[in-house]
Amino acid sequence: MKSTPISIELVNKIIAENGIKEVGKASIREIKKLINDIENASGTKFVRMEMGIPGIPACQIGVDAQIKALQNGIATLYPDIDGIPELKSEMSKFVKNFIDLEVAPASCIPTVGSMMGGLACFMTFSRLHKEKDTTLFIDPGFPVQKNQHRVTGLKFETFDVYDFRGDKLRDKLESYLKKGNIHSIIYSNPNNPSWICFTDKELKIIGELANQYDVCVIEDLAYFGMDFRNDISNPGVPPFQPSVGKYTDNYALLISSSKAFSYAGERIGMLVLSDKLFKKESADLIPFFGTPILGRAIIYGTVYAISSGTSHSAQFALAAILRACNNREYNYLDDVREYGEKAKIMKKIFTDNGFKIVYDHDEEKPLADGFYFTLSYPGLSGEELLKELLYYGISAISLEITGSSHTEGLRACVSLVNRNQFPDLEKRAIIFNENHR
Ligand SMILES: Cc1ncc(COP(=O)(O)O)c(C=O)c1O
DSSP: OOOOSSOHHHHHHHHHHTTOSOGGGOOHHHHHHHHHHHHHHHOOOOEEOSOOOOOSOOOHHHHHHHHHHHHTTGGGSOOOTTOOHHHHHHHHHHHHHHHOOOOOGGGEEEESHHHHHHHHHHHHHTTTSTTOOEEEEEESOOHHHHHHHHHHTOEEEEEEGGGOOTTHHHHHHHHHHTTSOEEEEEEESSOTTTOOOOOHHHHHHHHHHHHHHTOEEEEEOTTTTOOTTSOOOSTTSSSOOOOGGGTOSOEEEEEESTTTSSOGGGOOEEEEEOHHHHHOBOGGGHHHHSOSBHHHIIIIIIIHHHHSSOOHHHHHHHHHHHHHHHTTSOOHHHHHHHHHHHHHHHHHHHHTTTOBOSSOEETTEEOOOOSEEEEBOTTOOHHHHHHHHHHTTEEOEEGGGGTOSOTTOEEEEOTTOOGGGHHHHHHHHHHHHHHHO
C-alpha cells in the first residue's frame, strides 16, 4: 500500500479531537471545521468539496447598487416588509422572462435568503388547513430545511426519489398525499445534492397531484438556470427554467441569489407565490395571522415575525441585478457556466479511478454537469469513503445526511475547487484507487 498524502493517525486524532463519532453523520459545518483543522495540522491543502459556497466574485452590478443605496442613507430606514417596489416589479419581470410565468409584483417577496423563504412557507402553509400539518420532502434534499422543521416543531415526511423517477413518481407521491396530512411538497431543481433535474413529465405529475389534493408545491430553484443542457439565459425567449408553475397554480418559488448571482453573503433571496396562492383564503389561518388571506399571512404574519423584512440595501442590489438580466445587459449564466465545466472534468477524474456516480440519469438522459455531483466507491460505505478520502486530502459530505437512501454515496461540490488543483486531485484519486483495488 502506498502511503497516503496525509497521515492516517493525524486525521484520526483530529476527528477525535473534534468530538466526531461518525464523519458520515457530521453536518456540513462540522466537516468544514474538521477540514480546516486537518489542513492546519498537516500543512496539506485539501481539494475541498464539502460546502456549497459560490466560488466566484459577487455580481458587480449588485455591489455597485448596494454601495450607492448605502451612500444615499438607506441604512437608517426600515424596509417595507413586502419589499421595495422596484425590486418587486423586477422580480415579476424576471419570473416572466426566465420561467414564462405571470405573477403580479405583489406576489413577489424578498426574503433573507431562500432559507428564510422556505421557513416562511413551512410556518405559514402548515396553518392553511387544520388537518394538513406535514411537509413532504422529495429527497435527497438540503439538510437545513429539515432542521427548520425540527427547530420549529413542524412535521415532515420524506422519500428518496432515486427509484421513483418518471411515471413511478405518481403512485409514490399519491401514497403520501392520499393520507390527507400533507400541506406542501418541497424539492430543489436542479437538486442539491444529487443534481438530478426533474423532467417536464415529472413536473407535470407533481403539478397535477398538487391540484388534485390541494397541496402547495415549494419549488426551490437555488440553482436557477444551471441545468446547462438547456440555455435559458435569453429573457423572454424559450427554453425557460422548467417549473411546476406550468402545471399548477399552487406554487411557491424560492429563487436564491446566492449561487446564480454569487450574492450569498448579503442573504437576499426571492419568494414568489402564484397570484392564486397569494389570494387564497382559509379561515384556519385567522387564529395565527388575523387574516384568512395567505399572501397577507405570509408577509404581515410570518415574514414580519421572523425578520421584519429584508436588508434594505441588498434589495437595491438585487433590483439592479434583475433589471440588468431583464434588459439583456447582463447574462448571469455566463459567469456560472464554469461550475458545469469543472464538474465534467472532476467527474472524469473520479470515474477513471474506480469511483461511480450515484445519481447519474434524469429518466433516460445522462445527468447534467453542475454545482454538485454524487460519488461512491465499490465496497465502501459512505462513512468509510468519506473518512478514507480525508487521508487523501479530499473532502465531501455524506449523502446520508441529505435524506438519500444511497448511504454508500457522497456529495461533492465543485465550486471551491480551483482548476489548478486538478493535477493534485488526479494524483490523489489514482493513489486512492491503487490502495483500494
Ligand atoms: C437547495 C438549496 N436551497 C436553499 C439554499 C439556501 O439559499 P440562500 O443562500 O438563498 O438562503 C441552498 C444553498 O446552498 C440550497 O442548496
